Every structure is written in C-alpha cells, then in structure tokens.
Amino acid sequence: MSSELFLVKEEIKKNIKILLCYPVEIMFWAIFPILWVIPFIFQGEALVGGSTSSQFKELAGTEQFIPFVLIGAIISTYLFSSLYGMGGSIRMESYWGTLEYILGSPARKISVLMGKALSESISSTFFVATQVLICVFGFGLKLTVAKVLPILLVLLLLVAGLYGMAIALAGVTLQIKESRSLVHTIEYLFYLFSPIRYPVGINPVIATVSLVIPLTYALIAIRGIWLLNQPMSTLWGYVGLLALLDVIFIGVGYTIFYYMEKRVRKSGSVSQY
Amino acid sequence: MDLAPEHAIIAKGVVKTFRKKGRRKYGIGPKITPDELIYAVNGVDLTVRRGELFGLLGPNGAGKTTLVKCLSTLLLPNKGTAIISGHDIINDPIAARECIGITTGGERTLYWKLSGRDNLRYFAALYGLSSEEADRRISYLMKIMGLEDRQYERIEKYSTGMRQKVSISRALIHDPPVLLLDEPTLGLDPSFSRFIRSFIKKDLNQKQKKTIILTTHYMDEADQLCDRIAIMNEGKIVAVDTPEVLKRRIPQDEVLEVRCLGHADFSGIGQRVYADSVEGVTIYRIHAENVEDIMSQVIQAAHSAKILSMNVTKPTLEDVFIHLTGARLTGEDNEQ
Structure with a gap:
C-alpha cells in the first residue's frame, strides 16, 4: 500500500514539475475559460437587454444569467482538463518514449492513472481558484465561507466521475494514438447536453440526455448552493445521483482502459506514435 | 513448461505476427489471411542459463527487438510463451516484470x-x-x-x-535478476561504448551475476561480451552457440580481406567471396583454406582496380552470419 502511495505521489510530482516548465501554458489554461465565457455574457445581455431575464428565471430558478454562466464556465474547467488531460498525458508519454516503460513495469496501472488524475485535479483547482477570484472581484459574484465546503464536496464527486471518463479516453488513446478529435466531440456533446451554458429545460431531448451526465447534477447542486442559497438538505438527492454516476463512470472507464491495454499489447501498437 | 534451476529464461515456440499496413483496421474489413501477416518472430525456442550473457545478433528487422518486447511482456505473443525466473510471461506477467530490467534503443525514453x-x-x-x-x-x-x-x-x-x-x-x-538490453551502445561515441560494454560484462555479468540478453548488430560487441550468441534472421534463430564455436562453422580457416578502389572480379578464387562497399572503398572477403595459395590469383584478378590493402584474418561473426543466411548484417557503425 505504501509503495502504491509512493507511486501516486511520484506521478503527481512528475506531472506538476513538467507542467511548471511551461508557464505560458499555465497562463493560458487559467484565463481560457474566462475568455471563453465573456462573449456569452455580452451575447446574453444584447439579446435580453440587460443582466436579468424573467424567462431565464422560469428555466434556471434565477433571473441573473451572468452568475449562472460564470459558474458553468468555472466548473467546465474540470471537464476541459480531465478530458484533455488524461488522454493528452498518455499521448505525451508515448511521444517521450516512456509509455513502454510504464506499461512494462509491474505497477498497477490504476495507481498511475490515479496519479495522473490527481495531478490534473491539482492544476485544475489552481486554475479554478484563479477564476473564482476573477469572478468574485471582477464580476461581483458573491461566495461566503459557509458555502465553500458543500461546493467542494460536490466538486470532488464531479471530478471523480469525469476522471472515470478520462480513464476510458486514456485507454482509447493507447490504441488510436491521436484522440483530440474524439475529445473535442465528447467535450461539445457535454456542452450540448449539460447545463453549462444554459438550463437544459430549454429542450426536452437535452433535458433527458442530461440525466446521465455527472456535470448536470454537479451544476444543479453547486448553483443551488452558490446562487439560490438552497440548504444542502434539499440537494442530497443530486449528490447521491452524482455518486452513483461516479461508480458507473469509473467502473466502465477502467474496464475500457484494461481492455485497450491488452489490445495494444496484442496488436503491437504500444510503441507506435 | 518446466524451468530447470540453472535456467533463467526459457522461450518456447514464440510467434509474433503483425498485420501488413492498411489491413483490417479496428476489426473492419475482410479477414486476414496468413500471407497478409508479417512474422516478426517465427517460432523461437531459447534457453538462457542463470548468470549467462546471451547475445541476440542479427540485422535490422531480424526480430531481435520484437523478441525482447515479447519477453518483457510488452507484446503478447500470438503463439508460444516464455518463463522468466520461474514466471510465465502470459499467465503471470506482473511477477515476470518484477524480475526484468529493460532498456530499449533510442535516447528519448526519459523525461x-x-x-x-x-x-x-x-x-x-x-x-x-x-x-x-x-x-x-x-x-x-x-x-x-x-x-x-x-x-x-x-x-x-x-x-x-x-x-x-x-x-x-x-x-x-529494482535490482532485477534478468536484464534485457536492446542495442545499449547504439549511437554512442567510442568512450561511452567502451564504458557501457565494460560495465555490462564486468559489473553486471561477472560481479552481480545478472542474466543478460543483449541485442546488437555490432559483431565485435557480441563477440567480446557474450557467452553465447543466437543469430537471428527473418524472425528465426538460425544458430546458437559460443562465438568461438560459431566461427568454427566456417569451413575455411582463413579469410583474405582485400580493400580496393573500383571493382575486381574475384569469382572462382577461393571457396567463397563476399563484397561490401564502405565510403567508396570496396572490401572483398575471400575465404580459403590457405590464403597463400590464392594470393597471386588475387593480384592478377585485381588489375581493373587499385588495391589499397590486403589482410589475412580469421572468420568473424559476420562471416558466420553470411555463411548461414547469405545476407550481410546491415547498419554497421564504422567506429565500432
């Protein structure tokens, strides 16, 4: 067990050290989600003619769409980093020529993946903290200390589910090597079918599909806590569903990775670029 | 498959095939027929004793690296299996990996x-x-x-x-008992090559008693370092023995090496003639039982070329390889 923890720790250290070698990349990742969301704020204001909308309130429970969209943007950082991060990390290992040594080692691959997921989470949390500060001081979004813990709990569960999917993508990356297009497609499907930019109640098909996406429950819970001041007791149902989806996503993700790992050993494509 | 106590590695009937390019990707398309497969390793049987430094010698594409990758569990063989320090690479790959240290060619394998x-x-x-x-x-x-x-x-x-x-x-x-070293001196300058070779032979093999499989296409390296050598060609092992015994497989005792500018016709002289060209110099290796007997014929036959040097040598592992396969080892590093 201690050697597993040592591996997870070393995997995190390795990824963070390498990330810190590219400061421009860090800057981009920190400000990108905010830059991405600003056009939607202006677009919304132009369409509605202000920063509030009664029509929006019927769907989202709040008439202020700017905080709604900002929270969506902040949380989507985890979506962005997990989907790109894990597959990208496997891809980079392949470029560096180190993937063969990881796969050829006796280490449990779940520990390596966990280390990768945690290092992604650490860097994402740093970016999210930056974004929260920008939103609080730049856009007047209010966040009290009492709300932080429940939000962190929901975030933790969200991240677990997203990394379940990321592990599956890492497995697929082992086989197909270049998974950017696939990741883009999945990312946009998430944007389409979860309430990142708009309330999913806008369309019945979107609302139905959103039920199987962890982001939906996480966003409902986080917005409930942060914007609507709902007590945690009213949100446990969403948290439970999120936890259930986590179990499914992680289970399916690891099964796919395991299958793909075996497949590349058979096909001989481990060392291919 | 049983592993005798003195054996560190046993491979039995290892076959590894790859599809030819563009065939049946992602399981889509007509089923692959045997002639559409490349046999990178084709029925290899191998036994390496504990503490032995065992060489795999062969040209590029002979299947050395693929065999090493199969032994290291990075590739799953299509047929056959291997036992590494008592652990089956297919049924017990994790335990097998714990016993193996591997280094593959290329310097871009580190962070x-x-x-x-x-x-x-x-x-x-x-x-x-x-x-x-x-x-x-x-x-x-x-x-x-x-x-x-x-x-x-x-x-x-x-x-x-x-x-x-x-x-x-x-x-x-992790101080493993078995080392798989794939072209460990490839691309190194002579001083580093010397250090690595000496380290492998003296420290790892003689002092630490590691079992080592060393793949190389440098004949001198294999000759100097290895207790036994397997010569691989087109996925098969064509001969296994000590360097000395392998060299005795050449029926002629002596080889006349003639270096000249231009081409000469030495056919019919000696028992066997091989030619190679290095930086504009043609090197002929003429096998004969007694070189002195053919010397005058060689000088006469070389009238169309300018002889730079003539040396009488003993057969090398390359001569053995040519003798066994009819092909040359390629990609020689001249400094070696």
Whole structure:
C-alpha cells in the first residue's frame, strides 16, 4: 500500500514539475475559460437587454444569467482538463518514449492513472481558484465561507466521475494514438447536453440526455448552493445521483482502459506514435 | 513448461505476427489471411542459463527487438510463451516484470524536463520501491555511473552517453535478476561504448551475476561480451552457440580481406567471396583454406582496380552470419 502511495505521489510530482516548465501554458489554461465565457455574457445581455431575464428565471430558478454562466464556465474547467488531460498525458508519454516503460513495469496501472488524475485535479483547482477570484472581484459574484465546503464536496464527486471518463479516453488513446478529435466531440456533446451554458429545460431531448451526465447534477447542486442559497438538505438527492454516476463512470472507464491495454499489447501498437 | 534451476529464461515456440499496413483496421474489413501477416518472430525456442550473457545478433528487422518486447511482456505473443525466473510471461506477467530490467534503443525514453535523479525516482516507484529504497538505489547507481555531480540537472542537458547511463540505471533500479538490453551502445561515441560494454560484462555479468540478453548488430560487441550468441534472421534463430564455436562453422580457416578502389572480379578464387562497399572503398572477403595459395590469383584478378590493402584474418561473426543466411548484417557503425 505504501509503495502504491509512493507511486501516486511520484506521478503527481512528475506531472506538476513538467507542467511548471511551461508557464505560458499555465497562463493560458487559467484565463481560457474566462475568455471563453465573456462573449456569452455580452451575447446574453444584447439579446435580453440587460443582466436579468424573467424567462431565464422560469428555466434556471434565477433571473441573473451572468452568475449562472460564470459558474458553468468555472466548473467546465474540470471537464476541459480531465478530458484533455488524461488522454493528452498518455499521448505525451508515448511521444517521450516512456509509455513502454510504464506499461512494462509491474505497477498497477490504476495507481498511475490515479496519479495522473490527481495531478490534473491539482492544476485544475489552481486554475479554478484563479477564476473564482476573477469572478468574485471582477464580476461581483458573491461566495461566503459557509458555502465553500458543500461546493467542494460536490466538486470532488464531479471530478471523480469525469476522471472515470478520462480513464476510458486514456485507454482509447493507447490504441488510436491521436484522440483530440474524439475529445473535442465528447467535450461539445457535454456542452450540448449539460447545463453549462444554459438550463437544459430549454429542450426536452437535452433535458433527458442530461440525466446521465455527472456535470448536470454537479451544476444543479453547486448553483443551488452558490446562487439560490438552497440548504444542502434539499440537494442530497443530486449528490447521491452524482455518486452513483461516479461508480458507473469509473467502473466502465477502467474496464475500457484494461481492455485497450491488452489490445495494444496484442496488436503491437504500444510503441507506435 | 518446466524451468530447470540453472535456467533463467526459457522461450518456447514464440510467434509474433503483425498485420501488413492498411489491413483490417479496428476489426473492419475482410479477414486476414496468413500471407497478409508479417512474422516478426517465427517460432523461437531459447534457453538462457542463470548468470549467462546471451547475445541476440542479427540485422535490422531480424526480430531481435520484437523478441525482447515479447519477453518483457510488452507484446503478447500470438503463439508460444516464455518463463522468466520461474514466471510465465502470459499467465503471470506482473511477477515476470518484477524480475526484468529493460532498456530499449533510442535516447528519448526519459523525461527530459526532469533531472536524472527525478527520472529514476519515478521509475523506482513504478517498480514498487519505497521512498528510502529508491533514494539508496539511486545514489548507488548515480555513483557507479559517474553521474553524481549531474544528478540534479535536467536530462535535456545531458549528453547522449549520459542519457544512456540513466537508461541503464533505470533498468537496474529494482535490482532485477534478468536484464534485457536492446542495442545499449547504439549511437554512442567510442568512450561511452567502451564504458557501457565494460560495465555490462564486468559489473553486471561477472560481479552481480545478472542474466543478460543483449541485442546488437555490432559483431565485435557480441563477440567480446557474450557467452553465447543466437543469430537471428527473418524472425528465426538460425544458430546458437559460443562465438568461438560459431566461427568454427566456417569451413575455411582463413579469410583474405582485400580493400580496393573500383571493382575486381574475384569469382572462382577461393571457396567463397563476399563484397561490401564502405565510403567508396570496396572490401572483398575471400575465404580459403590457405590464403597463400590464392594470393597471386588475387593480384592478377585485381588489375581493373587499385588495391589499397590486403589482410589475412580469421572468420568473424559476420562471416558466420553470411555463411548461414547469405545476407550481410546491415547498419554497421564504422567506429565500432
């Protein structure tokens, strides 16, 4: 067990050290989600003619769409980093020529993946903290200390589910090597079918599909806590569903990775670029 | 398959095939027929004794690296299996991996943005070492490799030879009984090559009694280092023995090596003639039972070319390879 923890720790250290070698990349990742969301704020204001909308309130429970969209943007950082991060990390290992040594080692691959997921989470949390500060001081979004813990709990569960999917993508990356297009497609499907930019109640098909996406429950819970001041007791149902989806996503993700790992050993494509 | 106590590695009927390019990707398309497969390793049987330094010699594409990757569990054989230190690579791959240290060719197999020490710490963690064990092993390896002063520098600042030293240290980090060294001196300058060769032979093999499979296409390296050599060609092992016994397979005792500018017709002289060209110089190797008997014929036949030198030598492993396969070992590094 201690050697597993040592591996997870070393995997995190390795990824963070390498990330810190590219400061421009860090800057981009920190400000990108905010830059991405600003056009939607202006677009919304132009369409509605202000920063509030009664029509929006019927769907989202709040008439202020700017905080709604900002929270969506902040949380989507985890979506962005997990989907790109894990597959990208496997891809980079392949470029560096180190993937063969990881796969050829006796280490449990779940520990390596966990280390990768945690290092992604650490860097994402740093970016999210930056974004929260920008939103609080730049856009007047209010966040009290009492709300932080429940939000962190929901975030933790969200991240677990997203990394379940990321592990599956890492497995697929082992086989197909270049998974950017696939990741883009999945990312946009998430944007389409979860309430990142708009309330999913806008369309019945979107609302139905959103039920199987962890982001939906996480966003409902986080917005409930942060914007609507709902007590945690009213949100446990969403948290439970999120936890259930986590179990499914992680289970399916690891099964796919395991299958793909075996497949590349058979096909001989481990060392291919 | 039983493993006798004196054997560290036994491979039995190992076959590894690859599809020819563009065929049946992702399981889509007509079923692959046998003639659409490339047999990278084709029914290899191999036994390596404990503490033996065993060479795999063959030209590029002979199947050496694929065989090593099968033994290291990186590739799953289509048929056959191997036992490494008592562990079946198919049924018990994790235990087999714990007994193997591997280094593959190419210097881009390390994290260039990390220091030599950080690289080794990460790989130590992959092999289940504790933090303290890792530190102890790394300090030891950095010392014997002469990298103590540079251990905290990033790999990108290292020379090719230093990177290779770190690669070999990585293979040794968990002190495995079996080492698979794939072209460990490829692309190194002569001084680093000498160091690596001496380290493999004296430290790893003679002192630490490691069982080593060394793949190389440098004949001299195989000749100097290996207790026994398997010559591979087109996925098969065509001969296995000690270098001396392999060289005795050449029926002629002597070889006249003639270096000349231009081409000469030596056909009909001696028992066998092989030609090669290196930087504009044609090198003929004429096998004969007694070179003195053919000397005058050689000089006469070389009238259309300018002879630069003539040397009488003993058959080399390359001669053995040519004798067995009819082909030359390619990709020779002249400095070797």
